[in-house]
Amino acid sequence: MGLLDEIMENDSSVFKNQDIFNINYLPEIIQCRDKELKSILINIKPLLTNNKVLNTMIMGNSSTGKTTVIRHALLEIENYTDIKTCYINCNIQDTIRKCYFQIFKVLFELDPRNNVATEILQEQIMEKLEQEPLILVFDDLNHLSMNDSNKLINEFFRANEFYHTNMAIIIIVNNILFKYSLEKNAQSILQCNEILFKDYTEEEMFSILKARCDKGFKQGVITDEQIRKISFMAANHSSLRWGLRILNTLGLKIESENRDKITDKDIQKYAL
Numbered sequence: 001m002g003l004l005d006e007i008m009e010n011d012s013s014v015f016k017n018q019d020i021f022n023i024n025y026l027p028e029i030i031q032c033r034d035k036e037l038k039s040i041l042i043n044i045k046p047l048l049t050n051n052k053v054l055n056t057m058i059m060g061n062s063s064t065g066k067t068t069v070i071r072h073a074l075l076e077i078e079n080y081t082d083i084k085t086c087y088i089n090c091n092i093q094d095t096i097r098k099c100y101f102q103i104f105k106v107l108f109e110l111d112p113r114n115n116v117a118t119e120i121l122q123e124q125i126m127e128k129l130e131q132e133p134l135i136l137v138f139d140d141l142n143h144l145s146m147n148d149s150n151k152l153i154n155e156f157f158r159a160n161e162f163y164h165t166n167m168a169i170i171i172i173v174n175n176i177l178f179k180y181s182l183e184k185n186a187q188s189i190l191q192c193n194e195i196l197f198k199d200y201t202e203e204e205m206f207s208i209l210k211a212r213c214d215k216g217f218k219q220g221v222i223t224d225e226q227i228r229k230i231s232f233m234a235a236n237h238s239s240l241r242w243g244l245r246i247l248n249t250l251g252l253k254i255e256s257e258n259r260d261k262i263t264d265k266d267i268q269k270y271a272l
């Protein structure tokens with residue numbers, strides 16, 4: 001038997017489900033963010049009744065759950081309404097043209113022609129938006145160039161002056177001062193309801209990491225006290241993501257050494 005077969009056949013994994021520690025995993029239950037999720041849904045609600053919506057700006061440091069909460073909100077909307085949603089990750093769609101491509105794909109359910117001029121694309125999108133509502137999310141907007149951010153805000157937040165669009169725009173930034181880095185014109189156009197995602201406290205981190213460990217690790221692999229230690233360190237790093245990554249690393253490490261319990265020494269060694 002090859003080594004890979006042996007590894008694949010070995011069901012003595014310390015993980016009940018390793019996917020739980022994957023950074024892109026969307027937890028079924030989002031803890032500590034009920035208020036923020038509710039505020040987002042309240043802002044979107046008028047769209048469901050054809051009324052004027054309030055656009056939203058979500059701000060907060062890295063790893064405070066902004067993407068997780070918005071993905072959850074979009075899922076709820078998709079599950080309970082027919083309204084289309086378009087999620088744009090500006091790390092990937094990192095130019096205004098790429099953003100328009102993505103919106104076109106969602107609205108028309110096909111790829112636009114590669115050589116189509118951005119202005120034409122924009123016009124087709126706006127005309128389509130006069131016929132159907134859309135929830136449009138620009139996540140990590142601060143990853144666009146300053147020029148593109150200014151342009152995008154101008155083009156989307158003023159769209160209803162030129163077209164009878166009905167969309168809810170949600171922008172997400174991890175820099176609380178983002179608004180002030182825009183040019184004056186864009187700053188004045190950017191009228192939205194601001195939702196601040198505060199850093200998680202150590203206790204909140206414990207509660208989130210504990211829930212992940214309960215779902216992700218087999219019983220007995222890690223103790224509550226050890227999760228507390230990691231939460232303390234994660235709070236010092238101001239990063240829940242760091243805590244999740246360390247838990248995954250620790251699990252993989254002990255598994256590779258055929259052990260079934262994380263020790264305090266492991267934490268000292270790997271959680272630095």
Ligand SMILES: Nc1ncnc2c1ncn2[C@@H]1O[C@H](COP(=O)(O)OP(=O)(O)OP(=O)(O)O)[C@@H](O)[C@H]1O
Pocket residue numbers: 022023024025026027029030031032033060061062063064065066067068069140173174208240241244
């Ligand atoms: N309230 C929560 N409940 C459960 N898991 C959470 C919660 N908040 C964040 N997480 C987890 O923490 C990690 C980071 O969260 P997320 O990606 O949503 O942060 P973010 O605020 O979007 O960060 P960034 O600004 O770097 O994009 C994710 O793996 C996510 O599953």
Ligand SMILES: [Mg+2]
Pocket residue numbers: 066067068139140
């Ligand atoms: Mg994010």
